[in-house]
Amino acid sequence: MKHLRNAALALLAGATPALAQPSGAITVYTSQPQEQMATVVQAFNKDYPDVQVEIFRTGTTELMSKLQAEFTAGATPADVLLIADAVAMTQLKNDDRLLAYADAPLDGIPADVVDPDKTFFGTKLITTGIVYNTGMVQDAPASWDDLRAPEVAGSLIMPSPLYSGAAVIHVGTMAQQPEFGWGFYEELAANGAVAGQGNGTVIEAVARGEKAYGIIIEYMAMNAKADGSPVDFVWPDQGVSAITQPVAIVKGTDNEEAARAFVDWQLSKTAQEQSVAQGYFPIIEGVSPPEGYPALDSLKILPLDAARLMADDQANKEQFADLFGG
Structure with a gap:
């Protein structure tokens, strides 16, 4: 009862007891x-x-x-x-x-x-863009379309929406864009692009030189760059997906x-x-954003119909798995 008596005395004295x-x-x-x-x-x-x-x-x-x-x-x-x-x-x-x-x-x-x-x-x-190995790539990609080239797609890795939530958003966003759609992914797959699991598998493959290019969330690439890995990151001028x-x-x-x-x-x-x-x-x-990042208002964020993405989620995952395995 001592703590109750002390609280009562504090109230009588005009003090406010501290909230738990x-x-x-x-x-x-x-x-x-x-x-x-x-x-x-x-x-x-x-x-x-x-x-x-x-x-x-x-x-x-x-x-x-x-x-x-x-x-x-x-x-x-x-x-x-x-x-x-x-x-x-x-x-x-x-x-x-x-x-x-x-x-x-x-x-x-x-x-x-x-x-x-x-x-x-x-x-x-969190935005998704392109990471590349600076020891393997002389001309940095500037757009998503740059990944379509056979010599680029053949050394490209991306995260899978079967594992990564960011990849769910990115693949769904790209599939909704008239200029990309599933044709973009079909072309990448036909030219040899592969899918890992999450974004961690992407940065590991590119940093080790197993792949020259990757599709990835920006902070993993930028943190790896800051830690000395031979990588750099591009926010494509055609726009980025965001979560x-x-x-x-x-x-x-x-x-x-x-x-x-x-x-x-x-x-x-x-x-x-x-x-x-x-x-x-x-x-x-x-x-302020991290050092080396662009101002947010300088980025083009690709539009996303969230309701449509939710309705298409399972079909998107199945179509991705058909192209890249699961």
Whole structure:
């Protein structure tokens, strides 16, 4: 009873008792690289030291399969999702698997990266372009069409939408563009292009010189370049696909307070600045992009019909697998 008496005395004295900080454990399912997530958790715990964060990390497509199996079995250990696929988040929302968070701190967050029903929130911008090995390529590609040449396509690797959420978005976006469509991928396959699994397999192959070119999300290529790998990256002048890596709370979490704290932190300026240090475009105005990146307003973002992509998702994966294997 001593703590209650002290609180009462504080109120009588005009003081406001400190609110309890979130505590306990949460599990975050994510597609963000493991080493980056370790840094994220470390920074999060500076602000929320009493929350223990467990991480499960895999590619978005595999992660979604795991979630669906767990939902079918009756429950998932996941409290928070941080995945590179707003379309997958939309499907989870439509399936009533996400918890609305109406009071999320959205100051400075663009409305177009926030679900209208406040069930998920974009945390960064990730674009897909072209990586190349600087020791193998003399003339850097400037456009997607440059990849069509047989001598280029024959040494090209790309991530698979059967594994990567970013690849789901990129392949779906390209398939919707009249100037590309599935004919673009058919031409690449006919000329010898191959698919790996996630974006990590792409940067490894290009950095080691196994392939001269790759289709990849920008931060993996730019981080490899900064670490000394013989690679460089191009944002094609014809446009790039983009994802927002949304964060969401899983409906049924047994630690909603700590889950909300994780979302709050992901939407904070501190997290945005950390994202920049990890090679991501920020979404909050006033936070500069990483060194060597173009200004966001200088990039052409290819349009995407998300509803059409969701409807075509399985067919897109099957068509990709027919061309490149799965």
